[in-house]
Amino acid sequence: MILVTGGAGFIGANFVLDWLAQSDEGIVNVDKLGYAANRQSLAALDGDSRHVFVHGDIADRALVTALLHEHRPRAMIHFAAESHVDRSIHDPSPFMESNIAGTFALLESVRDYWQNLSVEQQAAFRWMQVSTDEVYGALEPDAAAFTEMHPCLPNSPYAASKAAADHLVRAWHHTYGLPVLTTRCSNNFGPRQFPEKFIPLLILNALSGRSLPVYGDGLQVRDWLYVGDHCGAIRAVLASGEVGATYNIGAGQEKTNLEVVDTVCSLLDELQPRADGRSYRAQIEHVADRPGHDRRYAIDATLLRTELGWAPAVPFEGGLRNTVSWYLTNATWLQSATRDGYAAWMAQQYAGVR
Template sequence: MILVTGGAGFIGSNFVLGWLAQSDEPVINLDKLTYAGNLGNLQPLAGDPRHIFIKGDICDEALVAGLLERYQPRAILNFAAESHVDRSIHGPRDFVTTNVNGSFALLEAARAYWQGMGKEDKAAFRFLHVSTDEVYGTLGPGDAPFTETTAYAPNSPYSASKAASDHLVRAYHHTYGLPVLTTNCSNNYGPYQFPEKLIPLIIANARQGKPLPIYGDGQQVRDWLYVSDHCAAIRRVLEAGRCGETYNVGGWNEMANLDVVRTLCGMLDELAPKAAGSYAGQIVHVQDRPGHDRRYAIDARKIERELGWKPLETFETGIRKTVEWYLEHDDWVRNVQSGDYLRWLDTNYANRDAGHGAETRTSA
């Protein structure tokens, strides 16, 4: 069996669901169930004996050690992280606690467990750490995409905390020999994403008749990766990745935020039209966030060359699946939009200047 941390979050839950759809190998799922961890994401596995859920914190080294001793997993996959840049600006401490201290505690427990294994099990064990392209910093319009050898230059408390965890994982391989693998992914989207991130936020706000907030001029460029493609890449890295290596995982889909929102509005106009007008009329431009990276782009040739992985979804196919999923799961959206979520939206957006009509003032 395998141990997955953060398996009730967006990417983690998609991974667990995909894993058990393709394999009978059981999953121990450890998640703290913070605001973005949602057992509703795992409802399809209710009563499935292959899925063992444990509510707990990766910072609790004794808990993790006990789970390792009890279940004897052949691999640990670490999805557990605080992952929203805006939240890291308002409250960086939680990001250091989970992403740095939590990763350290998990590595320590994994090291002790691995060192006590027999020779064959020790050789087969893997520790796979899921990270982000944001550790590389920002790119100019003409810069080459990030590769696995791009120097780290994190620009937010979130990306700095993830960079620190990446460095710890690397150090545990080079110092102790722990068989680690690291993946750095681009912006994920798809089912079960908490509606603080751009795509689910825009869908939810559009359907509720609320403003669709765009930071600054909306020309921040991201590489968009459909979550099921990301999960397939992780499975492949776990299966055949070289120990100690890093693999960048991207969708080959660079797009400006404003263009993403316009695409979403057009798709909603088609699939769930308003009584009058287009959802694009709800677009507003708000004050940009501090230190907002201008462009991310992933060079994913290494994972294709070495492991044969490449994304199956284009942005056009993936975004349609995403919009259709959210339209079919209004109940899930309502359930996750708790009082804590609404208070967060007020904290993040209340003091940003917004102007209707800014959509017409910016170039595409």
């Protein structure tokens, strides 16, 4: 049995589905079902005894302690986090509460559990911290990609909260001996991603006849990683990673935002053309850049490739085709994801955009 936090969110849900498609080892999945989580992402597991879903907060130490003692997991994979840069700029407080205070509470619950295991069980246990390349800050256009030796220089409240959580995890390893692993991934994309993030936002807006907002000149660069490849990397690190180590996860697929928009439009033009015959590119609209927008991220995943033999399997274009196709055939999921406060948030974030 493993315990997963945030397993109804984008990466967490994809990991849970991927894990149970390849293993009979069960999962206890704790998620507070915040705005970006979606139980429909896990609908395929309804009735599956290998999946125990618990609606709860990782900061609830009594709950987490009870789950640890009931299910006796051999590992914990910590996905749960507030993760949207724009929201962290508008209001940093939820990021400090969830990503820092929540991680601290979870560490203490897990430490108490781990310290009462047998020596053999302690040695076998793993805490996996799922983090982000944004903790490293930004890169110049010609700079070498981030390695694991790059210092943490976060530039947004979100990135700072994730860096703080990573430092807490590192400290609990060095101070108390908790066996930890940390991964830092590049920009993920794929099915089941909440449509405030760039690619699903483009798809939803295109289909709804709204503008496709592009910050500034659109030349910001990201290394795009298909979520299925990310799940495979996490499995590899959990199975064979060196305790205390950090592993970067990236696909080496750097694209500007404009290149991403152009590819999304091309796929939609092919798969679901506009009624008027025009390209979805007609809906592109440049908007004011966000404060402190990092210009470029890029990940050097050499350590993961050479030490653990992992390599990405899905090229950007193929992964994006899979992603667009998934959203086109999952209207019910999209409707559930965009109810409640979604429209109000979009109106606030993109005020004045058509």
